[in-house]
Amino acid sequence: MSRDIVEPEEARIYGIGYRSWKRSFQPNSKRFLFLTWEEIKLIARPRWPLYVFISLRLIFFIFEVLGILNAPPSGIPFEQYIPFKQFYFSRLINSGSPMLGLTDVLLVFYAGSSVLSRDRLSGAYSLYFSRPLTRLEYLAVKFSAVAFYVLSFTWLPAIYIYLALGSAYDFKPVDYLKWEYLQYLVAVLGYGLLIILLLTSFVLLLSSYLKKGWYVGVILVALPIVSSIVYSILVPLEVQNPSIYVGPFASSIYILAWFLDIDKTVLVENFGLFDATLITSVSYVGSMSASIILALIAVFLGVLFVRIRSLEVV
Amino acid sequence: MSSAESRTDSLTSSDLSDHAGYSIVANHLTKIYQGNVIGLADLTVSLPFGSVGLLGPNGSGKSTFIKLLLGLIKPTEGDAWVLGKNIRTDSMAIRYDVGYVPENDSLQDNLNAVEVCKLFGIASGLSSSDAIQRAHEVLDYVGLDEARYRLVKTYSTGMKQRVKLAQALVHDPPLLLIDEPTNGLDPKGREDMIRLLIELRNAGKTLVVSSHILPDIEEICEYVMILHNGKLVTSDSLTHILNETSSRWIVNSSENKQFVNILEENEIPVLHWSSEQILVNLEQTDPQRIIALAAKNNIGLQRLVRPRKTLEQFFLAALNIEIGESYE
Numbered sequence: 001m002s003r004d005i006v007e008p009e010e011a012r013i014y015g016i017g018y019r020s021w022k023r024s025f026q027p028n029s030k031r032f033l034f035l036t037w038e039e040i041k042l043i044a045r046p047r048w049p050l051y052v053f054i055s056l057r058l059i060f061f062i063f064e065v066l067g068i069l070n071a072p073p074s075g076i077p078f079e080q081y082i083p084f085k086q087f088y089f090s091r092l093i094n095s096g097s098p099m100l101g102l103t104d105v106l107l108v109f110y111a112g113s114s115v116l117s118r119d120r121l122s123g124a125y126s127l128y129f130s131r132p133l134t135r136l137e138y139l140a141v142k143f144s145a146v147a148f149y150v151l152s153f154t155w156l157p158a159i160y161i162y163l164a165l166g167s168a169y170d171f172k173p174v175d176y177l178k179w180e181y182l183q184y185l186v187a188v189l190g191y192g193l194l195i196i197l198l199l200t201s202f203v204l205l206l207s208s209y210l211k212k213g214w215y216v217g218v219i220l221v222a223l224p225i226v227s228s229i230v231y232s233i234l235v236p237l238e239v240q241n242p243s244i245y246v247g248p249f250a251s252s253i254y255i256l257a258w259f260l261d262i263d264k265t266v267l268v269e270n271f272g273l274f275d276a277t278l279i280t281s282v283s284y285v286g287s288m289s290a291s292i293i294l295a296l297i298a299v300f301l302g303v304l305f306v307r308i309r310s311l312e313v314v
Numbered sequence: 315m316s317s318a319e320s321r322t323d324s325l326t327s328s329d330l331s332d333h334a335g336y337s338i339v340a341n342h343l344t345k346i347y348q349g350n351v352i353g354l355a356d357l358t359v360s361l362p363f364g365s366v367g368l369l370g371p372n373g374s375g376k377s378t379f380i381k382l383l384l385g386l387i388k389p390t391e392g393d394a395w396v397l398g399k400n401i402r403t404d405s406m407a408i409r410y411d412v413g414y415v416p417e418n419d420s421l422q423d424n425l426n427a428v429e430v431c432k433l434f435g436i437a438s439g440l441s442s443s444d445a446i447q448r449a450h451e452v453l454d455y456v457g458l459d460e461a462r463y464r465l466v467k468t469y470s471t472g473m474k475q476r477v478k479l480a481q482a483l484v485h486d487p488p489l490l491l492i493d494e495p496t497n498g499l500d501p502k503g504r505e506d507m508i509r510l511l512i513e514l515r516n517a518g519k520t521l522v523v524s525s526h527i528l529p530d531i532e533e534i535c536e537y538v539m540i541l542h543n544g545k546l547v548t549s550d551s552l553t554h555i556l557n558e559t560s561s562r563w564i565v566n567s568s569e570n571k572q573f574v575n576i577l578e579e580n581e582i583p584v585l586h587w588s589s590e591q592i593l594v595n596l597e598q599t600d601p602q603r604i605i606a607l608a609a610k611n612n613i614g615l616q617r618l619v620r621p622r623k624t625l626e627q628f629f630l631a632a633l634n635i636e637i638g639e640s641y642e
Binding site for chain 1: 347381384385386387388406407409410412414416418419420421422423424425432433434436437438439440441442444445448451454455481483485486513514517519
């Protein structure tokens with residue numbers, strides 16, 4: 001529907017005169033924080049996606065708590081029933097929340113798909129780059145805003161599952177901070193960070209090239225589909241360590257297992273992960289996959305930086 | 315340095331080390347785009363403080379010059395200084411002191427005017443609280459009241475131009491680079507924009523206004539620089555340009571034919587005459603002499619005026635010179 005645009009009365013100039021300003025500027029670090037916060041607010045502005053993601057997380061939360069409470073057969077204490085890290089791993093997999101799954105892909109797509117393309121197509125580059133803001137700072141602001149927004153959704157489930165598990169294991173408040181348990185939370189948060197950095201850098205790179213946000217969505221949806229097709233071809237061929245060849249979408253579960261020090265046999269016997277029989281070891285596949293992801297992040301960010309740095313705003 | 319010639323010469327090293335008298339200095343500044351398209355060709359010029367008009371037809375290099383000064387594009391050759399700072403080495407420092415009003419839309423549709431000004435205020439280094447306060451001040455100045463809370467996509471062209479001006483002013487820069495500020499505006503919008511710019515000039519800002527609308531430049535600027543095909547045609551003060559024909563006067567008398575003879579007998583050069591008027595050159599003569607001659611010869615003098623040359627005439631003449639045609 002076209003909208004009639006008229007010059008309204010409120011656009012009258014009252015001749016109040018120009019008022020100057022004392023001109024005091026913030027240091028770069030503060031400017032970076034202020035600007036990142038503004039960008040996060042812009043990403044979070046449309047309320048309905050926010051409500052959808054929060055609702056999804058709440059549903060997961062309810063199911064997880066119920067799952068945790070109903071897990072052990074009656075009369076058997078949790079600590080005898082299943083080791084903490086294994087239980088944590090199983091709940092994370094069940095919830096699907098911190099995995100490289102659909103929710104993360106949707107979140108990153110929503111938050112980052114048009115962050116750069118919008119500026120590029122609206123011509124806002126000329127306004128940003130005529131400010132005392134380096135191209136690297138501009139990218140860092142955009143990247144941090146998207147990553148922070150998505151991480152807030154990805155980390156929260158990992159934290160509340162940790163808290164719920166602690167409650168099931170009869171933790172005292174001080175137990176939550178014991179490195180014996182806390183290391184697993186740190187490992188899971190680190191895993192989440194790795195995955196989100198990968199997705200964010202990839203989506204921003206796409207956003208700097210593509211005209212429409214939904215093009216990014218098509219590529220994001222296509223990638224795991226293609227990955228799983230290739231994976232399903234490799235597994236019957238009994239190719240060793242197939243997930244490494246397919247990429248992050250298939251190998252992320254081994255990174256998490258490696259971070260939480262879950263054994264290969266446990267993966268096969270307790271989690272029915274039959275593909276794990278094809279891997280050399282969890283640590284090998286996990287470390288290789290993590291290295292590949294780090295390399296991909298570096299490549300994506302490098303290309304993105306070179307692209308933005310060499311951009312001429314004509 | 316008052317003549318166009320002296321400004322367009324190559325700058326010496328002492329000139330380059332001292333830019334105190336100029337807002338912008340360019341030395342052999344050249345920009346060649348991909349495909350060997352010349353954006354700016356060997357531009358050497360010094361622009362004073364105050365209000366400077368960049369004139370030229372579309373594609374003459376006005377926007378390229380502004381974007382080079384801001385570091386939005388990189389020069390192929392040459393150098394330039396903005397407020398004494400080098401565009402290659404002090405680009406960030408320059409941007410604290412410069413506000414930019416781009417020609418194209420540039421505004422994100424999903425923001426309102428306050429958010430635009432606040433966002434770019436923060437990007438300029440203002441704290442969040444300063445940015446919001448300053449956003450309201452500059453929006454008050456450009457005359458956006460309640461409309462400032464509406465999304466930019468609902469604005470008219472005139473309102474968008476004002477928001478662009480407001481965001482450029484948010485960090486109170488001493489120098490404003492303004493690209494085609496009245497493009498696409500209706501007469502009222504144009505009048506308002508010119509008024510705002512004149513007020514800024516009077517408040518002590520240095521304005522560099524690019525436009526191909528000559529009357530706008532004539533109203534706003536004290537100094538003009540004309541570009542054509544990426545080359546500098548001329549640069550001079552507007553007063554100097556407009557007074558260039560001060561020696562030409564128009565005389566209307568009751569007996570033009572007779573009066574022409576009298577003038578020629580008294581060695582006053584008559585450039586042109588008709589039954590309606592006489593055009594004389596009074597470079598060597600006082601206008602009072604015309605009045606005296608008319609009185610002495612009983613000729614009724616109806617009008618004696620010195621027509622002002624318009625900027626448009628100067629501009630067209632300057633471009634004709636550039637393309638090798640004669641200047642009449």
